[in-house]
Structures are given as C-alpha cells and as structure tokens.
Amino acid sequence: MKKLLIASTLLISTSALADAPGSQTCGWGNMLFAGQSGTPSHVLAATTNNSTGNNTFGMTFGTNGCSTKGTLTYGGKEMIDVSMIMDEFSEDVARGDGEALTAVAVSLGVSEADRELFKSTLHNNFNTLFPSEEATTEHVVSSMFSLMKSDENLAKYTV
Amino acid sequence: MKVKAVLLSIAFFIFISPNADSQDYVNSAQLAKTEQWRALLHINMQTEGSALESYVDDANFFLASDGNTNPENELLATIAALKVQDDIQCKFPARTSFLLENIEGLAKEVVPFHCQEYKDWRKKLNTSKVVLVFASAQLNSPSSMYGHTFLRFDPDNVEQGSTYLSYALNFGASVTEGDAGFLYAAKGLTGGYPGHFSANPYFEKIKEYNRLENRDLWEYELNLTQTEIDTMLAHVWELQGINFEYFFFDENCSFRLLELLDVARPGLYLAKNFPVTAMPLDTVRVVQEGDLITQTQYRPSILTELKAQLAMLSDEESELALALSQDIEVLNSESFIKLSKVQQQSVVDSAYRYLRYQNTFNGRPKETTRRSFLLLRRLNENKTKLVIPIEQPGRPDLGHKTAMVGFSLGQNLDKSFAEIKYRGSYHDLLDPMSGYYTGMSLNMVNLMVRLYDGGDVKLEKAELLDIVSLSARNDYFSPWSWKANISVEQQWTMDKEVLVTQGSGGGGVSYQPLENSYVFLLATGRLEFNRKLDTYASVAPGLQAGFLYYWPISTLLVDAEHYQFLFDQTQRSRVSIEQSVELGINDSIRFSANFHRVESNTHENKSFQEFKLEYRHYF
Numbered sequence: 162m163k164k165l166l167i168a169s170t171l172l173i174s175t176s177a178l179a180d181a182p183g184s185q186t187c188g189w190g191n192m193l194f195a196g197q198s199g200t201p202s203h204v205l206a207a208t209t210n211n212s213t214g215n216n217t218f219g220m221t222f223g224t225n226g227c228s229t230k231g232t233l234t235y236g237g238k239e240m241i242d243v244s245m246i247m248d249e250f251s252e253d254v255a256r257g258d259g260e261a262l263t264a265v266a267v268s269l270g271v272s273e274a275d276r277e278l279f280k281s282t283l284h285n286n287f288n289t290l291f292p293s294e295e296a297t298t299e300h301v302v303s304s305m306f307s308l309m310k311s312d313e314n315l316a317k318y319t320v
Numbered sequence: 321m322k323v324k325a326v327l328l329s330i331a332f333f334i335f336i337s338p339n340a341d342s343q344d345y346v347n348s349a350q351l352a353k354t355e356q357w358r359a360l361l362h363i364n365m366q367t368e369g370s371a372l373e374s375y376v377d378d379a380n381f382f383l384a385s386d387g388n389t390n391p392e393n394e395l396l397a398t399i400a401a402l403k404v405q406d407d408i409q410c411k412f413p414a415r416t417s418f419l420l421e422n423i424e425g426l427a428k429e430v431v432p433f434h435c436q437e438y439k440d441w442r443k444k445l446n447t448s449k450v451v452l453v454f455a456s457a458q459l460n461s462p463s464s465m466y467g468h469t470f471l472r473f474d475p476d477n478v479e480q481g482s483t484y485l486s487y488a489l490n491f492g493a494s495v496t497e498g499d500a501g502f503l504y505a506a507k508g509l510t511g512g513y514p515g516h517f518s519a520n521p522y523f524e525k526i527k528e529y530n531r532l533e534n535r536d537l538w539e540y541e542l543n544l545t546q547t548e549i550d551t552m553l554a555h556v557w558e559l560q561g562i563n564f565e566y567f568f569f570d571e572n573c574s575f576r577l578l579e580l581l582d583v584a585r586p587g588l589y590l591a592k593n594f595p596v597t598a599m600p601l602d603t604v605r606v607v608q609e610g611d612l613i614t615q616t617q618y619r620p621s622i623l624t625e626l627k628a629q630l631a632m633l634s635d636e637e638s639e640l641a642l643a644l645s646q647d648i649e650v651l652n653s654e655s656f657i658k659l660s661k662v663q664q665q666s667v668v669d670s671a672y673r674y675l676r677y678q679n680t681f682n683g684r685p686k687e688t689t690r691r692s693f694l695l696l697r698r699l700n701e702n703k704t705k706l707v708i709p710i711e712q713p714g715r716p717d718l719g720h721k722t723a724m725v726g727f728s729l730g731q732n733l734d735k736s737f738a739e740i741k742y743r744g745s746y747h748d749l750l751d752p753m754s755g756y757y758t759g760m761s762l763n764m765v766n767l768m769v770r771l772y773d774g775g776d777v778k779l780e781k782a783e784l785l786d787i788v789s790l791s792a793r794n795d796y797f798s799p800w801s802w803k804a805n806i807s808v809e810q811q812w813t814m815d816k817e818v819l820v821t822q823g824s825g826g827g828g829v830s831y832q833p834l835e836n837s838y839v840f841l842l843a844t845g846r847l848e849f850n851r852k853l854d855t856y857a858s859v860a861p862g863l864q865a866g867f868l869y870y871w872p873i874s875t876l877l878v879d880a881e882h883y884q885f886l887f888d889q890t891q892r893s894r895v896s897i898e899q900s901v902e903l904g905i906n907d908s909i910r911f912s913a914n915f916h917r918v919e920s921n922t923h924e925n926k927s928f929q930e931f932k933l934e935y936r937h938y939f
Contacts (some may be wrong), residue, residue: 194679194689241485246523248676255700264484264523287700294693 191244191298193251193291241268244298251291251301257284265305269318279315282308348399351422352392359583360415360555361391362564366592375571375579377514378563383408399423402430410435414554414583438557445487447549449474450584452577452613453488454538454604455529456716457757460791460799464535465746465762467600467716469574472522472539473553483539484523489556491517491576493566515566515576517559526619532680534623538716540604541615544584552584574603581607588612599745604717618712626673628710630796633670637663641670642795645678648691651698665704668695674796719755720906720938722746730932733817736773739780739932741766749788749868750875750900751938752908758870759790759801759830759838766807779819783807790840790868792832801830801840803864812918812926813852813890820850826864836870846883854888854922861886873902891919906938 243250246261253259262280271279283290283305290296290304309315351357358365362375374381374388381387383401387394398415401408409416410433420427451472458464470490474483493513529535544552565571575598578590593606607613620628633641636655644650644667656664672695679688726741744765747756766783784806791799804825810817828842846860862883869876877898884891893916900910914930 192684194676194684194692246484246527249523249527251696255696257705260482260484261523263482267482267485284700287697291693291696294689 191247193247193294193296195247239268240302241265243302247298247301254283254287254290257281271315271318275314275318278312279309279318282312282315347423348395349392351419352395354586355582355589356418356586357391357395359579359586360418360558361387361394362579363391364591365589375564376562377565381558381562395419399426402426406431406433409433410438412558413438414551414558417551417554441557442553445473445553446475446477447473447487447553448476448546450542450544450549450552451483451486452540452542452604452607453525454540454600454716455533455535456538457760458533458535460789460801464533465757465760467604468529469577469600469603470525471577471580472525484521484526486522488520488522488525489517490520490525491515491564491573513566514563515571516561516563517556517576530619530621534621536621536624536713537619538604539617539619540607540613540717541617542581542607542612543614544612548584552580555580555583569597572598572600574598574600578603578606581612597745599722601716602722605721608717616715620710622673622677625708625710626670626677629666629670629673629708632666632708637667638670638795641667641674644668644671644695645675645691648694661702661704662706665699665702665706668698668702669706671695672699714754714756716755718905720747720752720908722938724751724936724938726934726936728932728934730930730934732770732930733812733928737770739768739770739934741768741934741936743767748786749877750898750908750910751936752873752900752902752905753870753875754905758836759788759792759868761786761788763787778810778817779808781807781809783809790830790838792830792838794832800827801842802827803842803844811848811850811892812916812928813850814920814923818850818852820848822846822848828864834869838868839866840868841865844881844883848885853885853890858885858887858890860884860892875900889921893917893919908936908938910934910936 241264243265246264249259249261250265253262258280262283263276266276266279286304286308289308290301292300306319309319355365363372364375367373372389372391376382376388382394382397384390384393384397387397398408398412399419402416402419409430413435416430420430451474453470453472455468455470457467470488472483473487473489475486493515526537529537564576575591575594578594578598581590582588588610590603590606590610594603630638630641637659640650640653640656640659644656650656651668656667659667672692675688675692675695679685679692682688722745724741724743726739726743728739728741730737730739742765743763746762746764748761748763749759763783763786766781766786768780768782770778770780772778786805786807788803790801791797793799802825806823808819808821811820811822812818813820824844824846826842826844828840830838830840833839842864844862844864846862848858848860849856850858860883862881864879864881866877866879878896880893880895882891882893894914896912896914898910898912900908902908910933912930912932912934916926916928916930918926
C-alpha cells in the first residue's frame with residue numbers, strides 16, 4: 162500500500178513536467194483511425210464496471226503509453242493530448258465544429274471571441290492538417306500551430 | 321438538528337470542564353456518532369455496537385488499529401496524529417476540516433501545513449459544478465441495463481461544448497488481468513475484486529461509453545454549493561488509492577457515489593435507501609427525488625446518432641450510402657451525382673459514420689482506412705452543414721419504478737384463480753416504455769402465487785432470471801437476438817400440473833417490418849427437471865416466433881412456441897396474446913390469453929387455455 166502511495170506521489174509531481182512530443186516515452190505518431198483495443202462485448206464485464214482510469218487522482222492517462230497526464234506541451238505550450246482524440250478531432254475539423262475541436266481550442270486558451278475564427282481556420286485547411294490517412298498527430302499539431310502563427314488573431318495562442 | 325445538539329454539548333463541556341483531555345474525550349464520543357464522521361469513514365449510520373464496520377477494506381485508510389470498526393478510536397487517533405504529524409492534514413483534508421470546525425481549541429494545537437500536492441490537484445480541477453453521469457443500457461446487452469454511474473467535475477469556466485476536458489471520477493473493480501468470461505462476472509458479483517476510485521478526463525469516458533460500448537449518456541447537473549463541493553473533493557482526495565470491496569449488486573459504483581453525496585451534504589443520507597441492492601438507475605432516481613438535479617443533458621451514443629442519420633435517408637439514398645461505404649467509386653456514379661448537395665452530404669456522412677462504426681475494433685485495415693479518409697475529405701469539401709435531429713428520449717430516472725406487484729384474476733384449466741405477483745426488478749417487454757429501450761427485458765426474482773377456486777394455493781412460478789433481448793436486423797446491422805430464463809414453474813405433465821425446475825435459452829433474429837414493431841424467430845433449448853417425465857432431466861429443442869408492437873401507451877405481444885423432449889417425445893405448444901395498457905407512470909393493466917397443448921406418446925393429449933387480467937403497480 163505504501164508503495165502505491167509513493168508511486169502516486171511521484172506521478173503527480175512529475176506530471177508538472179508534461180511530456181513533449183517526439184520524446185522517447187511519447188510518440189505523437191498516432192494516425193487517424195488507429196482503432197480501439199478492448200472487448201466489444203460487455204455482457205459479462207458489466208458486473209465490475211472496470212475502469213480504464215488511473216487510481217492516482219492526477220488527470221492521468223494510462224492507455225496510450227504516451228503521456229502521464231491529460232495535457233502535453235508543444236513548443237512549451239500546454240495543450241490537450243490530441244493523439245487521444247485524433248478521430249474525433251479530424252471529424253470536427255472536416256465538419257467545422259464539434260466538441261473535440263472546442264476542447265482543443267479551450268486547452269490552447271483560445272478565447273470565445275476567437276473560437277469561430279479558430280474553427281474556420283482549421284476547417285478551411287483540412288487538407289493541410291490531414292494530407293492523407295497517414296497523417297500523424299505530430300504533423301497535425303505542428304501544421305495547426307503554423308496555421309495559427311500566420312493568423313494575426315490566433316498567433317498569440319501559440320506561445 | 322443532531323449537529324446542533326452536538327455543537328451545543330461541545331460548547332457546554334468546554335465551559336464546565338477544567339480538564340482538557342477528558343473534555344476531548346467526551347466531545348469525541350459524541351462527534352464520532354455524527355453522520356458526518358460516520359460518512360467520512362464510510363460506516364453505515366444504521367449500524368450500532370459490534371455491527372459497526374466501515375465499507376473501506378484498507379488499513380491505509382485508518383489511523384487507529386481498530387479504526388474500521390470503532391469510529392471513536394479513529395477520531396481520537398486522528399486528533400492525536402494531527403497534533404504531531406503535518407502530513408496527516410494532507411492525507412485527510414476532509415477529516416481535518418471537520419475536526420477543526422467541531423473541536424474548539426484544536427486549531428491552536430494543530431500547525432497549519434501547506435499541502436502542495438493537494439492544493440495543485442484542487443487548483444487543476446478548479447471545480448464549480450458536479451455532474452452525475454448515468455451510462456444507460458448497451459444494445460443487446462441486458463446485463464448493462466442496470467446502467468452505470470460516475471461523477472464529473474466541471475471547472476469554473478466550463479462552456480457548453482468543452483466538457484471533454486472535465487474530470488471524471490469512477491468507482492469500479494480492479495480486475496485481475498487474464499481473468500475472462502464467467503470467472504470475471506462471478507468475481508464481480510461476489511466481491512472477488514477490490515474496488516477503487518479512478519480518474520479520467522471526461523472525453524475518455526465519452527469514448528468508452530458513447531463510442532466503444534454504444535451507450536447513451538445522461539448528464540445530471542447537481543445543485544451542490546461551493547462548500548459542499550469543497551467537502552466532497554477533500555474527501556475524494558482521502559480515497560486516493562484506497563481499496564473497497566466491490567459487489568455488483570450493492571457495494572457498487574452507484575452506492576459509493578451516494579456516499580460521496582452524503583459526505584458533501586450531511587443529512588441527505590441517500591445511501592440508506594439501498595440496504596440490499598443499489599441499482600444505478602434507482603440511485604439516480606433517489607438523487608432526483610432528493611431535489612439535487614438542476615439540469616439534464618442527453619448525450620446520444622455513436623450508434624444512436626448513426627441510426628438517426630440513417631433514418632433520414634430515402635430508400636435510394638440508403639442503398640447509395642451502404643454501397644459507398646464499401647466502394648468509394650460510388651461518388652462518381654450517376655445516381656450519386658444527380659443528388660442535391662444536401663442529399664450528397666447526408667449520403668457521404670452516413671457512409672462515413674457507418675464505416676467508422678463497423679470498424680471500431682478492427683484496427684487499421686488499409687482499404688477501410690483509405691476509404692474513411694476519402695469520405696472525411698469529401699465531407700469537408702461539401703460545405704453543406706447537416707443537422708441530425710435526435711429527439712431526447714424519456715429520462716430513465718423518470719420511467720416506471722423497478723420493483724413491481726401485480727394482482728390478477730383469471731381462469732386456468734377451467735378453474736378460476738386469483739394471483740399475486742412480486743418482481744424484484746426490472747422491466748419486461750410489455751411494461752410502460754418511457755425511459756426504457758424497446759425490445760429489451762430483464763427481470764430478476766419474480767414470484768407468482770395462485771389461489772384457486774375451492775381453496776387450493778399453488779406456487780405458479782418462481783423465476784430467478786428472465787432476459788429477452790431483441791435487436792432488429794436490416795441492411796446495415798445484423799445483431800443476434802436472444803433470451804434466457806431460469807425458473808421453477810407449473811407444467812402439465814401426464815394428468816396434472818407438476819412443479820418443475822427449468823433453464824432455457826434461445827438465439828435467433830428479429831426485424832422491424834413496421835416502425836415500433838419487432839418480429840422475431842428464435843431457436844430454443846430447454847433443460848427441465850420433472851419427476852413425471854420418463855427421464856428426470858430432459859432436454860427439449862424448439863422454436864419460438866413472435867410479433868411485438870408498441871403504441872404510445874400500449875404494447876401488444878403475440879407469440880407461439882413449440883418444443884419436443886428428446887427422450888420421451890413429450891411435446892408442448894403454446895400460442896399467446898398479451899396486451900398491456902399504461903394507466904400512469906407506475907401503474908398498468910394487461911390482458912393475456914394462452915392456448916396450450918401437450919402431446920405425448922404414452923398419455924392422452926391435453927389442450928387447455930388460460931385467461932388473465934392483471935393490474936400492476938411499480939414501486
């Protein structure tokens with residue numbers, strides 16, 4: 162039990178140093194439609210409501226072997242781990258709106274006034290962000306930052 | 321009231337007692353009896369003396385060696401520890417504030433300690449709203465009908481549409497890897513796994529339930545005040561890494577959440593409503609009845625959205641969408657090109673959603689991935705915005721209650737009877753529909769006793785389990801339908817009714833020829849223990865077919881069943897018509913007519929009828 166507590170302490174304290182993309186532990190190489198692991202049928206599993214979550218209470222992820230918490234940094238800027246929501250995000254960008262897109266905007270600190278601009282900028286550049294089905298999260302995020310940097314109203318959110 | 325009394329007596333003792341130690345002692349005896357303290361230790365308020373025991377199954381949670389059974393010793397040990405050990409404040413922030421508030425003078429002896437980790441966590445959560453989330457049934461999986469609940473903590477600045485980033489707190493069993501199938505289920509039922517709280521970002525829960533399991537989510541915003549939220553979170557922190565026993569029926573996800581609400585708002589005492597079982601749906605109802613819910617949001621699953629989308633298509637569009645999901649060249653076909661922009665967009669959107677739904681668990685096959693991407697790009701190029709209207713169905717917590725008593729009058733084998741029925745849970749095919757899914761039935765513990773004209777009293781049926789799951793097949797989906805039943809029941813054998821024990825099941829297909837209807841055909845198997853049959857344990861294969869139709873407040877079921885025992889060739893056939901009418905949310909009546917025929921090589925054949933008119937009350 163003690164061990165567990167110590168481990169949880171470590172997890173929370175190191176989480177202040179969010180993983181940078183491309184680091185050893187974290188490949189932002191996730192591609193679109195990577196599929197899901199897990200049991201499709203929960204007929205029996207329903208008796209336990211087993212949770213995939215982490216029993217240390219920092220906002221941690223244990224499922225992608227990538228980050229130790231919900232946010233990553235990109236160029237020092239903290240944001241949601243897009244690799245976790247690649248499918249939802251790509252769909253929202255294609256459609257021009259949606260919760261995944263909003264979540265990315267909020268995590269980058271894009272104010273409500275600039276939210277529409279942010280969304281339409283990404284929406285209108287779908288082909289840049291997602292040139293093919295082999296586009297990696299890293300490509301998507303770096304293209305998104307480039308797009309934002311070249312927009313006078315969105316540039317401020319990249320630093 | 322109780323709290324006030326305690327506070328008064330505390331003040332009184334402080335005033336009259338010159339001895340600080342004995343004063344502490346008397347205070348603690350009474351404080352240890354308060355709802356707040358018991359709630360903080362997860363000790364049931366209704367137990368006393370030697371029956372006192374915490375639900376927490378972890379020595380790490382207690383400071384006194386007998387803290388799990390003696391709340392007073394635990395209180396004294398906590399006070400003692402607070403005076404000498406700084407980190408106790410960080411480990412038990414809720415206990416600390418409770419004691420500091422309620423024991424005068426204690427604040428002078430406890431040096432405030434800056435709990436960095438805890439502070440960081442609270443700052444990160446920045447919670448201003450707590451939401452109770454109910455994951456409803458999974459299609460074709462009646463065992464999930466009981467649902468699941470967890471809490472969501474929304475930050476101050478949560479704007480509609482960004483709850484993805486909120487913090488979800490879930491209580492579940494920690495499953496040993498490698499355990500599978502029935503072992504898994506059995507251990508979950510019997511407490512074989514420890515339970516603990518775990519945290520995720522809400523989008524992971526959305527993914528888990530909405531997308532992977534295709535379960536609709538209901539989000540109930542609670543009216544907890546900031547102080548109540550503070551208390552709750554302080555206590556949640558105390559439960560980090562702490563083990564509970566986990567039992568599917570009572571000490572489950574929902575029960576633990578009620579305990580948290582009881583900590584947040586002392587006096588609610590919601591957990592007391594569930595001495596025996598805590599069905600997630602019923603716990604939501606208790607929270608609703610406690611006037612804790614301010615707002616409700618419905619979050620349809622991926623499958624619900626897909627079906628709503630498909631329902632908007634014309635037959636021709638539907639065929640095109642299906643073809644397009646298999647072959648991207650359909651985009652260049654004449655029949656696609658001649659469609660309007662809006663129609664094209666809904667065909668492409670349907671094909672895309674369907675393809676993704678189909679491949680949820682298939683990894684990244686090259687062809688499918690390519691096609692998905694091209695469809696997505698096409699969605700982006702066609703700037704037509706689609707709105708899929710999804711009507712919010714009846715709230716599950718406002719549907720009929722899950723226990724039931726029924727009273728009926730009827731005639732069987734030409735004799736009149738009065739029948740009384742009790743059902744522990746939950747919902748059958750003909751019960752009132754609001755808040756429930758069509759085609760799904762799950763009943764546990766169902767007892768029927770009959771008083772026949774002339775004074776005979778008979779146990780008609782004692783059913784342990786009855787499940788029916790009808791999932792309609794069409795061009796897009798091909799699920800199986802199935803049923804299972806275990807009961808002790810009366811069966812006409814040779815020359816009289818015999819009480820037999822049986823287990824039966826079936827699998828097959830169902831379709832929706834009309835909206836709000838099902839037709840189904842199941843191949844069935846039955847194992848019956850009947851002392852009047854040639855062999856005591858007999859097996860009978862058979863067939864069942866039926867038609868189910870839903871009107872707004874009425875449901876009709878017509879079905880026929882036939883099976884034949886393998887050894888002694890006894891055959892039973894039944895044709896039934898049943899119709900229910902809803903009188904109110906918690907009341908209904910139903911009429912049934914059953915026509916039976918039993919044929920046998922060795923005995924005379926027998927035909928008989930049963931008619932019944934029943935009143936049902938749900939409570």
